[in-house]
Amino acid sequence: xxxAPAARELTQNPLQKTWEPYDNGLPAGHSAQRGVCMTNCPxxxxxxxxxxxxKTYISKKLTRYLNWIGVPTKEFNVGQYRRDLVKKYKSxxxxxxxxxxxxxxxxxxxxxxxxxxxxxLSEENGHVxxxxxxxxxxxxRETIYKFGEENGYKTFFVESVxxxxxxxxxxxxxxxxxxxxxxxxxxxxxxxxxxxxxxxxKNSYETLDETLxxxxxxxxxxxxxxxxxxxxxxxxxxxxxxxxxxxxxxxxRSIYLCRHGxxxxxxxxxxxxxxGLSVRGKEFAKSLxxxxxxxxxxxLKVWTSQMKRTIQTAEALGVPYEQWKVLxxxxxxxxxxxxxxxxxxxxxxxxxxRDQDKYRYRYPKGESYEDLVQxxxxxxxxxERQENVLVICHQAVMRCLLAYFLDxxxxxxxxxxxxxxxxxxxxxxxxxxxxxxxxLNVEAVNTHRDKPENVDISRPTEDALVTVPAHQ
Amino acid sequence: MTNCPxxxxxxxxxxxxKTYISKKLTRYLNWIGVPTKEFNVGQYRRDLVKKYKSxxxxxxxxxxxxxxxxxxxxxxxxxxxxxLSEENGHVxxxxxxxxxxxxRETIYKFGEENGYKTFFVESVxxxxxxxxxxxxxxxxxxxxxxxxxxxxxxxxxxxxxxxxKNSYETLDETLxxxxxxxxxxxxxxxxxxxxxxxxxxxxxxxxxxxxxxxxRSIYLCRHGxxxxxxxxxxxxxxGLSVRGKEFAKSLxxxxxxxxxxxLKVWTSQMKRTIQTAEALGVPYEQWKVLxxxxxxxxxxxxxxxxxxxxxxxxxxRDQDKYRYRYPKGESYEDLVQxxxxxxxxxERQENVLVICHQAVMRCLLAYFLDxxxxxxxxxxxxxxxxxxxxxxxxxxxxxxxxLNVEAVNTHRDKPEVRIFFKxxxxxxxxxxxxxxxx
Numbered sequence: 001x002x003x004a005p006a007a008r009e010l011t012q013n014p015l016q017k018t019w020e021p022y023d024n025g026l027p028a029g030h031s032a033q034r035g036v037c038m039t040n041c042p043x044x045x046x047x048x049x050x051x052x053x054x055k056t057y058i059s060k061k062l063t064r065y066l067n068w069i070g071v072p073t074k075e076f077n078v079g080q081y082r083r084d085l086v087k088k089y090k091s092x093x094x095x096x097x098x099x100x101x102x103x104x105x106x107x108x109x110x111x112x113x114x115x116x117x118x119x120x121l122s123e124e125n126g127h128v129x130x131x132x133x134x135x136x137x138x139x140x141r142e143t144i145y146k147f148g149e150e151n152g153y154k155t156f157f158v159e160s161v162x163x164x165x166x167x168x169x170x171x172x173x174x175x176x177x178x179x180x181x182x183x184x185x186x187x188x189x190x191x192x193x194x195x196x197x198x199x200x201x202k203n204s205y206e207t208l209d210e211t212l213x214x215x216x217x218x219x220x221x222x223x224x225x226x227x228x229x230x231x232x233x234x235x236x237x238x239x240x241x242x243x244x245x246x247x248x249x250x251x252x253r254s255i256y257l258c259r260h261g262x263x264x265x266x267x268x269x270x271x272x273x274x275x276g277l278s279v280r281g282k283e284f285a286k287s288l289x290x291x292x293x294x295x296x297x298x299x300l301k302v303w304t305s306q307m308k309r310t311i312q313t314a315e316a317l318g319v320p321y322e323q324w325k326v327l328x329x330x331x332x333x334x335x336x337x338x339x340x341x342x343x344x345x346x347x348x349x350x351x352x353x354r355d356q357d358k359y360r361y362r363y364p365k366g367e368s369y370e371d372l373v374q375x376x377x378x379x380x381x382x383x384e385r386q387e388n389v390l391v392i393c394h395q396a397v398m399r400c401l402l403a404y405f406l407d408x409x410x411x412x413x414x415x416x417x418x419x420x421x422x423x424x425x426x427x428x429x430x431x432x433x434x435x436x437x438x439x440l441n442v443e444a445v446n447t448h449r450d451k452p453e454n455v456d457i458s459r460p461t462e463d464a465l466v467t468v469p470a471h472q
Numbered sequence: 473m474t475n476c477p478x479x480x481x482x483x484x485x486x487x488x489x490k491t492y493i494s495k496k497l498t499r500y501l502n503w504i505g506v507p508t509k510e511f512n513v514g515q516y517r518r519d520l521v522k523k524y525k526s527x528x529x530x531x532x533x534x535x536x537x538x539x540x541x542x543x544x545x546x547x548x549x550x551x552x553x554x555x556l557s558e559e560n561g562h563v564x565x566x567x568x569x570x571x572x573x574x575x576r577e578t579i580y581k582f583g584e585e586n587g588y589k590t591f592f593v594e595s596v597x598x599x600x601x602x603x604x605x606x607x608x609x610x611x612x613x614x615x616x617x618x619x620x621x622x623x624x625x626x627x628x629x630x631x632x633x634x635x636x637k638n639s640y641e642t643l644d645e646t647l648x649x650x651x652x653x654x655x656x657x658x659x660x661x662x663x664x665x666x667x668x669x670x671x672x673x674x675x676x677x678x679x680x681x682x683x684x685x686x687x688r689s690i691y692l693c694r695h696g697x698x699x700x701x702x703x704x705x706x707x708x709x710x711g712l713s714v715r716g717k718e719f720a721k722s723l724x725x726x727x728x729x730x731x732x733x734x735l736k737v738w739t740s741q742m743k744r745t746i747q748t749a750e751a752l753g754v755p756y757e758q759w760k761v762l763x764x765x766x767x768x769x770x771x772x773x774x775x776x777x778x779x780x781x782x783x784x785x786x787x788x789r790d791q792d793k794y795r796y797r798y799p800k801g802e803s804y805e806d807l808v809q810x811x812x813x814x815x816x817x818x819e820r821q822e823n824v825l826v827i828c829h830q831a832v833m834r835c836l837l838a839y840f841l842d843x844x845x846x847x848x849x850x851x852x853x854x855x856x857x858x859x860x861x862x863x864x865x866x867x868x869x870x871x872x873x874x875l876n877v878e879a880v881n882t883h884r885d886k887p888e889v890r891i892f893f894k895x896x897x898x899x900x901x902x903x904x905x906x907x908x909x910x
Contacts, residue, residue: 007750019746231662243678
C-alpha cells in the first residue's frame with residue numbers, strides 16, 4: 001500500500017475564484033472543473049434521414065445548445081461542401097443513384113467534411129462534431145463509424161423519420177425554396193425538383209434497425225417527436241443530447257423576453273439588491289400589460305424571478321405567473337448594491353479582472369456569467385418544451401437567454417444590449433430566430449456598461465469608469 | 473410542475489423490475505418535491521389472502537384467483553383515487569403486471585374519468601440471467617416464500633411467470649400509438665418513448681433513462697474539520713484545521729484499502745473539500761452546485777451570534793428548517809433543487825466518492841435513504857465519517873465508517889420550539905415594525 005503523497009497547496013484563481021493546486025508557484029491543473037458536461041473523448045454525431053426531414057434544423061439547434069452550455073461543438077453540412085465544389089446546381093439529376101459523376105463528387109464532399117471533422121475534434125479542441133448529411137445507407141454509416149473508431153471518437157446517430165406529407169411540404173417551403181440551389185427557380189419549379197431529389201434517395205434508404213443496428217448508439221426521432229427509439233446511450237453527453245432532442249418541438253410560437261421595470265437602485269446606478277420599482281418602473285409595468293393584451297397571445301405563460309422587481313412587474317399584468325429562483329439576477333457577492341464607482345474605489349483589481357474576461361469573472365462570494373448559464377439551463381429546457389412564454393427577468397439573465405436564442409458566443413454574451421422597458425419578441429423561423437425589439441415608450445436609465453479600452457489592473461480610475469452610464 | 477395528477481401504470485411480466493422502478497421513481501419524485509405514492513397490487517393481494525399457497529393462484533383459469541386479483545386491483549385504484557383527488561397527491565404509481573390490453577384500457581378509462589394523465593412504463597426483458605438475478609434479489613425473501621427453500625421458491629416463481637406469458641400483450645407501436653408510454657428494453661439498453669405529454673412525464677423519462685442496476689457503491693463524506701468548524705462558525709470558505717488534514721490522510725488510506733474499481737471523486741468548489749480531495753492523490757472533479765448552503769447574512773456567524781443579531785430568523789428556522797431561507801441566502805428546499813443534476817449524474821455513474829458539506833450531504837442522503845423533508849435537515853452527518861451506500865434489493869444499505877480522527881460536533885438538533893407568534897400573523901405586520909415576543 002503506497003503512502004499518500006503530501007497534499008499540494010491550493011491557490012485561488014483571481015478571476016474565477018476557483019481553488020487550484022500549485023507546484024512551485026505554478027498552477028498544476030490537476031482537477032477538472034465540471035461546467036455542466038464533461039466529455040472524455042470527442043463525440044461524433046451523425047445525422048440520418050431523407051431530405052427535408054429536419055436534419056439540418058436539428059444539427060444547428062443541437063450545436064447552438066451544446067455551445068451555449070459550454071461544450072465546443074461544430075456542425076459540418078455536406079450539402080454546403082457540395083455547393084462550394086459544384087458552383088451551380090442544375091437539377092435533381094445530380095442525385096440520381098446511377099449518376100457516376102454525381103456520386104464521385106458527393107463522396108469527395110463527404111470525405112472533405114470528415115477531414116475537417118477530424119481536424120476540429122483532434123487538433124482544434126472541439127468536443128462534439130455534428131456530421132449533417134443523409135447517411136441513408138448502412139454502408140455509408142459503417143464508413144463513418146470506422147472513421148470515428150480510428151480516431152477515438154464515440155459515434156452517436158440521430159435519425160429523423162417522417163412520412164407525413166404535410167410536414168415535408170412545410171419543410172420545403174421553410175428552408176428549401178430559399179436555398180442557394182433554387183435561387184433562379186420559381187417556387188413550383190423548386191418544389192417539383194426537390195420532390196424528385198427525395199425520390200433519388202428512397203430506394204437505397206436503410207433506416208436504423210432494432211436488430212441489424214443493435215450495437216450502435218442512436219436515437220430515432222419519429223414524426224417530428226411523437227415517438228423516439230433510443231439505443232445504447234453510452235455517456236453523459238449522449239444522455240443530455242437525447243434529453244434535449246426529446247424536449248424540442250416545431251410548433252410555431254413566440255418567446256417574449258424583458259427586464260423588470262426600472263428599479264429604485266437602477267436610478268441610483270447601484271447593482272443587484274432586491275429593490276422595488278421606481279415610478280417609471282410602475283409605468284412600464286402598466287404599459288407591458290397593455291402591450292401583452294394587444295398582442296392577443298394564445299395561452300401565454302408568464303415567468304418571473306423571485307426578486308421583488310420582476311414580481312411587481314408581473315403583478316400589473318393581472319394574469320397568473322410562475323416564480324423561478326434560478327431566474328434571479330447574477331449574484332454580485334461583496335459588490336451587491338454598490339455603484340460602479342464604489343466597486344472601482346473598493347475593489348479596483350476585481351473591477352479590472354471583470355473587464356478582462358467578463359464571461360468567466362466571478363464576483364467574490366458571488367457568481368459569474370458562466371455560473372449563470374449553468375443555472376439557467378433548466379429554464380432553456382422548459383422554454384423549449386413550452387409554447388408562448390413571457391419571461392420577466394434581469395439584465396445579466398436576459399443576456400444569457402438571448403445568447404442562447406441568437407447563438408451568441410461567450411465573449412459577446414455579457415455585452416448584449418438588453419435595455420430597460422424594451423421587450424424582445426423572439427420567433428423561430430427557418431434555421432434561426434427572428435427578433436423584434438419593442439420599446440414600450442417609458443423612459444428609463446441606461447444600465448449598459450460597455451467594455452472600456454483600458455482593462456489593465458493598474459489603470460487609472462478615469463479609464464475604469466469611462467463607460468459607466470449616467471445615474472443619480 | 474403538474475396541473476392535473478399523473479397516474480403512472482407499470483407494465484410487465486413478473487421479475488422484470490416493475491416494483492424496483494416504482495419504488496425508485498417514487499423516491500426520486502418525492503425528493504424533488506412532487507408528492508408521489510406507489511400502490512403495489514401484490515401487497516393488496518397479500519393483505520387479503522393471508523397465506524400464499526402456490527403458483528396455481530395465478531393460473532388463467534383459476535376463477536377464485538381471478539376474482540380476488542380483480543378485487544385487489546380495484547381496491548388499489550380506489551386508494552389511488554383517494555390519494556390523487558382527496559389527499560393532494562400529484563403522482564400515483566400503479567404497480568402491477570397490467571399485461572393485457574383490456575386491463576390497461578380499464579385503468580386508462582379510470583384515469584380519464586378522474587381527470588388524471590396516464591403514463592405507462594413497461595419493462596421488457598428476455599435475458600434469463602437478469603430474471604434469475606431478480607428472483608434471487610427480491611423474490612426469495614418475499615413473504616410469499618417465507619416457508620420455502622430457495623429451490624422451491626424459484627421453481628414456483630418460474631411457473632408463476634408462465635401463467636402470465638400466454639396472455640401478455642406488450643405495448644405496441646401501432647395498436648397503442650395514442651397512449652403515452654416508455655418501454656424499457658433489456659434493463660435499459662434501449663427505450664421506446666411515445667407521446668410525452670408534459671413536463672413531469674419528460675422528467676420521468678429522463679430519470680428512467682439514466683438509472684441502471686450495475687452493482688456499485690457511493691461514498692459520501694464531508695470535508696475534513698475546518699478552521700471555522702473549530703470556532704463554531706457556519707459557512708465561509710476556510711481551510712482545513714490540523715485534525716482536518718489528518719482526516720484527509722486517513723481518507724486517502726481508507727480509499728486505498730477499499731480497492732474500489734474506477735472510483736470517481738467529486739468535490740465542491742470550496743477550499744475545504746478540495747484540500748481534502750488533494751490528499752487522495754487522484755484526479756477529482758469540482759462541482760459548484762456541491763457548495764454548502766448559502767447562509768446569506770449569517771455567513772461565518774456562530775449560532776450565538778445569529779441568535780443575538782437575528783433572533784426572529786433563528787426561531788423561524790427552527791419552525792421549518794427545510795423551507796426556511798436565510799436572508800440573501802438559501803433554504804434546504806433550494807439546495808435540493810440545485811443538487812438534482814448531481815443525483816442524476818450519480819445515478820448514471822458507478823463508484824463515486826462525494827466530498828461535500830453538512831447540509832449538502834443531508835440532502836443527498838435523504839434521497840438515497842428516502843427520508844422526508846421534515847427529517848432531512850436533522851440527518852446526522854458528522855465530520856470525519858464516511859457513509860458507504862450500496863443499493864440492495866429495493867433500497868440502500870448504509871455503512872458508517874468513522875475514520876478515527878476526532879472532530880467537533882456540528883450537529884444542532886431541533887430545540888423544543890415555543891411559538892410566540894405564528895408565521896401567518898407576521899405576514900400582516902407592516903415592514904419595520906418591531907416584534908416583541910410575548
